[in-house]
Amino acid sequence: MSEKPSDFVEIQLTAAAAKLAPVRVATGRWSYLFEAGKTQRVLTSEWSRVLSKERVGGELAFELAPASASVPQNIPAATLAADHEPEPEEAASVEQKGK
Structure with missing residues (x-):
């Protein structure tokens, strides 16, 4: 299943x-650690249902x-999902697939 750019938003x-900070938000399904000055990529559904409503001292928390801080839209989903730097031959393969 591929990701759609609208599936995620960057929040801070x-x-x-x-x-x-640091602030940890967790439920049974997911957990996030937020640090001051850094953005976090979250599912749009988690943002709209939970995180957009969280408050600290009566003020919004997120x-x-x-x-400018959002994930560029032209990066292939495979690159976004990688948890390591691609080897040169992997990077060439991703570039060719994107053309």
């Missing part, structure tokens, strides 16, 4: 929540990151 701690 608000100024109010950054004072408490916000959408600026567009």
Whole structure:
């Protein structure tokens, strides 16, 4: 199953929540660790149902990151899912598939 760019959003701690960093948010399905000044890629559904409503001292805890911090849309899903740097021959293969 491939990812669609709209499946994920980049979010970050608000100024109010950054004072408490690092902040961990967890449920039975997923867990995130947020650090001040860093963005986190999360499922759009988790953002809209849970994270967008979290509050710290009455203020929102999370916000959408600026567009410049979002994941570029032209990166193949295989590259986003990789947990290592591709070997030169792997990188060439990914570049050729993207053309």
